[in-house]
Amino acid sequence: MNSSRLRTSALLSPALLWLAIFFLVPLALVVGVSFATRGQPFTWDFTTKAWEAALAEAKLPIYLRTLWFSLGATAVCLLLGFPVAWFIVRRSPRARQVLYALVLIPLVANSLVLVYAWKTLLANDALVGEWLIKLGIGPDGNGIYNTRWSSLLGMVYYYLPFMVYPIYTSLEKMDWRLLEAAADLGASSARQFWHVVLPLVWPGVATGSILVFIQSVGTFVIPDILAGNKDLFMGKMINDQFLGSARNWPLGAAMSLIVMGAISVALVIYFKLQSRIEK
Amino acid sequence: MEGPLVGVHNVTKRYGSQLVVDGVSLDIKRGEFFSLLGSSGCGKSTTLRMIAGFETPDAGEIRFANVNPSKVPAYVQQVNMVFQNYALFPHMTVTQNVGFGLKMERVAASESKRRVAEMLELVQLGNFGDRLPRQLSGGQQQRVALARALATKPQVVLLDEPLGALDLKLRKEMQRELKHIQESLGLTFIYVTHDQEEALTMSDRICVMNRGRVEQVGTPEEIYHRPQSKFVADFIGESNFLTGTVTAHHAGHVSVNVAGLTIQAQTNQPPPAGAEVVLAIRPERINFTQETSLLGQNVVQGEIHRSVFCGSDRIFHVNLPNGLSLQVREQSDNTPEGASRGTSVGLTWPMDAVAVIAA
Numbered sequence: 001m002n003s004s005r006l007r008t009s010a011l012l013s014p015a016l017l018w019l020a021i022f023f024l025v026p027l028a029l030v031v032g033v034s035f036a037t038r039g040q041p042f043t044w045d046f047t048t049k050a051w052e053a054a055l056a057e058a059k060l061p062i063y064l065r066t067l068w069f070s071l072g073a074t075a076v077c078l079l080l081g082f083p084v085a086w087f088i089v090r091r092s093p094r095a096r097q098v099l100y101a102l103v104l105i106p107l108v109a110n111s112l113v114l115v116y117a118w119k120t121l122l123a124n125d126a127l128v129g130e131w132l133i134k135l136g137i138g139p140d141g142n143g144i145y146n147t148r149w150s151s152l153l154g155m156v157y158y159y160l161p162f163m164v165y166p167i168y169t170s171l172e173k174m175d176w177r178l179l180e181a182a183a184d185l186g187a188s189s190a191r192q193f194w195h196v197v198l199p200l201v202w203p204g205v206a207t208g209s210i211l212v213f214i215q216s217v218g219t220f221v222i223p224d225i226l227a228g229n230k231d232l233f234m235g236k237m238i239n240d241q242f243l244g245s246a247r248n249w250p251l252g253a254a255m256s257l258i259v260m261g262a263i264s265v266a267l268v269i270y271f272k273l274q275s276r277i278e279k
Numbered sequence: 280m281e282g283p284l285v286g287v288h289n290v291t292k293r294y295g296s297q298l299v300v301d302g303v304s305l306d307i308k309r310g311e312f313f314s315l316l317g318s319s320g321c322g323k324s325t326t327l328r329m330i331a332g333f334e335t336p337d338a339g340e341i342r343f344a345n346v347n348p349s350k351v352p353a354y355v356q357q358v359n360m361v362f363q364n365y366a367l368f369p370h371m372t373v374t375q376n377v378g379f380g381l382k383m384e385r386v387a388a389s390e391s392k393r394r395v396a397e398m399l400e401l402v403q404l405g406n407f408g409d410r411l412p413r414q415l416s417g418g419q420q421q422r423v424a425l426a427r428a429l430a431t432k433p434q435v436v437l438l439d440e441p442l443g444a445l446d447l448k449l450r451k452e453m454q455r456e457l458k459h460i461q462e463s464l465g466l467t468f469i470y471v472t473h474d475q476e477e478a479l480t481m482s483d484r485i486c487v488m489n490r491g492r493v494e495q496v497g498t499p500e501e502i503y504h505r506p507q508s509k510f511v512a513d514f515i516g517e518s519n520f521l522t523g524t525v526t527a528h529h530a531g532h533v534s535v536n537v538a539g540l541t542i543q544a545q546t547n548q549p550p551p552a553g554a555e556v557v558l559a560i561r562p563e564r565i566n567f568t569q570e571t572s573l574l575g576q577n578v579v580q581g582e583i584h585r586s587v588f589c590g591s592d593r594i595f596h597v598n599l600p601n602g603l604s605l606q607v608r609e610q611s612d613n614t615p616e617g618a619s620r621g622t623s624v625g626l627t628w629p630m631d632a633v634a635v636i637a638a
Contacts, residue, residue: 180333181366184359185380185431195379199370 034253042249050250054258066234067262069148070216073155074163077212078205080156081163085204088164089171103164106157115154115225122150122226146228154222159215163208170204203274210270214263234259282344284309284467285330285435290339292325299325301491302339307435307469309344312461314470314478317488318514323471324363324439326488330469331360331437343434359428360437364444365420367412373399373423374408380431398426401460418449425460436461438470442477454481475515479503487511504561506634512559519565519605521558522638525550532630538601542577544633555638562594562608564632568625578627581605583620597626 034054037045053059088099106114121128122145132143144150174197182192198205220235227233234255241252283306292300300322307313315323328334330341343358359380367376377398381391399405402422412420421441428436441457442450458481461468472478478485479499487494487502487510494514495507506512509520523537532545535558542558550556572578581597584604588611595607607626 175366175369177362177364177366178368181360181362181368181427182379182383183333184331185427186383187379191383196368 030253030256033249034257036250036253038248038250041247047250050248050254053248053251054254059255062232062234062237063258065148065232066217069152069155069233070213073152073159073216074209074212076152076156077160077163078209081160081208082167082205084160085164085167085171089168100168103161103168107161111158111221112225114158115222118150118154118157119145119225122153145226148223148227151223151227151233154226155216155219158222159212162211162215166204166207166211167201168204170201174200206270206273210266213266217259217262283307284311284344285469286340286342286344287326287330288340288342290326290329290336290341292322292329292334293337299491300329300336303488303491303493304339305486305493305496307467309434309467310465312458312468312470312481312483314472314482314485315488316472316475316478316485316514318473321488322491323473323488327360327437327439327469327471330435331358357431357434358437359431359433359435360439361424361428361441363439363441365412365424365441367420367423367427369412371411372408373404373410373412373415376412376423377426377430379427384431394430395426398430401429402426402456417445418453421445421453425457429460429464429466433466435467435469438468440471440473442472442474450477457481479515487514489514504631504634506559506636509557509559509636512634512636517562517606517608518559518634519562521560521603523556523558525552525554525556528552533635535635538603540579540599540601540603542633543575543630544635545630546635550635550637557636557638559634559636560605560628560632562606563592565605565607565626565628567607567609568627570625570627573627576627576629577633578625580623580625583622583624586619595624597624 032044033042034050035046035048036042037047037049084103088096088103091099120126122132122143123129124133124143124145126145129143129145132138132145133141138144139147139149144153178196178200179192182196187195218235218238219233220239223233223236224239237246238252238255238259240246241248241255285305285307287303287305287307290300290303291298303322303326305313305326315326317323325334329336368379371379374395378391378395381394386394395408396405399408402425404419404422404426407415407419407423412423415423421444424441438457442453445453454477457468460466470478470481479502482499484496484498485502486496489510495502495511497505502511503515506515506518512518512520521535521537521542523535523542525533526536526541527534528549529543531547532543533549535542535544535556537558544558568578570578571580579599581599583595584598585596587594587596591611592608593611595609597605597607599605605626
């Protein structure tokens with residue numbers, strides 16, 4: 001009993017060591033900094049000022065906006081990604097590989113390049129931007145560049161492959177004869193989808209959603225370039241604390257921990273749902 | 280007399296340039312156990328899938344008595360299918376699987392519950408309702424698939440190699456059970472299999488298919504004893520094939536010259552004299568004899584070339600003086616004394632043991 005426990009810990013030790021060095025130590029540092037005093041960049045004098053600032057009511061709109069836009073990006077990615085994954089999986093194996101590669105290609109390019117590409121499209125004097133203004137699209141009828149909506153667009157564009165991939169994988173594993181069996185027993189297409197496809201593809205949907213959500217919550221490059229300074233999301237604001245004009249490491253650390261908390265909550269929900277499905 | 284329950288009329292199906300089903304016509308009667316028998320790729324499964332409504336014929340028509348669902352999708356037809364690898368819904372319990380069709384038909388919950396219980400009882404899985412398919416053995420999954428197909432009381436049940444994944448013993452057991460359920464409920468089964476024995480033991484009628492075409496439709500006895508083509512005689516059981524020429528007509532039988540040897544063969548449709556024919560003789564219909572001639576029987580002399588023991592039977596390869604060789608199947612404990620290589624033996628078989636097939 002004791003020796004087997006010893007062996008277990010011995011076998012686990014490399015993983016634990018890895019976890020300690022790359023996760024626990026940095027995490028402890030972040031927690032430590034969040035209680036440090038602002039300076040150049042900070043001094044190790046204990047204070048809760050950063051936390052008070054991070055939890056101040058004035059910050060609430062930013063948190064909520066981040067949450068809504070992350071959920072929004074997730075929902076749009078799901079609505080777009082599911083049909084894409086479905087379409088790809090129904091092609092011939094050859095066509096599938098090509099289409100699938102096309103979905104993944106954007107991930108190979110540097111995110112900055114991709115987001116700048118959108119900037120050159122959406123800017124007010126650019127190809128798409130011009131038309132948006134002519135057609136009176138956008139919150140003020142003035143295009144979407146430099147608004148929160150261009151940021152949402154960028155997020156959906158960049159995170160879509162993360163939604164497509166897991167859904168595609170689940171669909172590919174699904175036995176399509178189950179749909180025939182359901183049809184044979186009188187299920188219409190809608191009911192086949194609801195009773196057979198969705199429960200079986202659910203793990204992929206959940207995984208894709210969590211991947212998109214996590215990245216959306218922390219995003220800063222996309223809003224930085226496409227939404228300018230008008231609209232602050234948490235990720236961008238945190239970035240600003242460390243690298244930008246604000247220069248407040250303790251506040252940045254505290255807000256990072258809040259983001260982590262939000263993601264942890266999402267993950268807990270995800271695992272809860274996942275285990276319920278598996279039961 | 281009642282017309283056929285399912286009528287397949289001159290149905291053709293292509294996949295790309297490949298002709299998979301080529302002008303197939305079948306009439307399946309109510310309450311019949313009808314088998315489509317053939318090797319893989321012969322078009323039997325595609326024919327079944329067209330009857331199920333999963334595939335549309337390129338030409339021809341499939342008609343159902345009472346209803347005319349030629350263009351109606353599978354989910355409207357009162358035709359249910361038992362799939363080759365069962366296609367049970369992995370995320371549903373046995374009860375949910377069996378009740379799926381009832382749920383789709385919006386049958387009331389209490390009625391559905393009663394019906395599912397009845398079905399599970401029928402397939403002897405009364406206590407397995409809460410299990411998931413992956414917690415069941417292959418044979419149990421097979422029963423669930425059957426119960427699921429039967430729950431909505433279909434007129435026709437289609438079975439696509441339903442026992443293919445089971446081991447021999449279980450397969451035999453399930454064969455009996457399937458036949459019993461089909462008979463006791465008075466159901467119409469259309470059964471696809473490549474296993475001739477399965478088809479012979481269970482079917483009321485068998486359709487032998489080859490390369491997308493119907494070779495022969497008949498009762499198991501007709502298919503076995505009166506094969507109409509060399510393919511059928513070869514595919515079902517074993518046969519000695521002899522090629523010869525019709526030399527004379529008699530009442531109910533013909534004489535055929537096979538390399539100098541005259542063989543009498545019973546036939547209802549005698550080919551014209553001079554026609555070249557193939558004769559098929561089952562090895563088990565040939566017996567050893569001491570006589571040199573027997574009334575109404577073929578008798579030849581030969582020499583045992585080889586003898587192979589195969590359990591209950593022994594197979595002898597007997598060379599005839601005209602250079603031909605016949606396989607003879609005898610029960611192991613019924614073989615002639617000292618029958619070994621080189622022994623001279625007399626062989627005899629009745630005229631009705633010879634099937635005459637157009638060459």
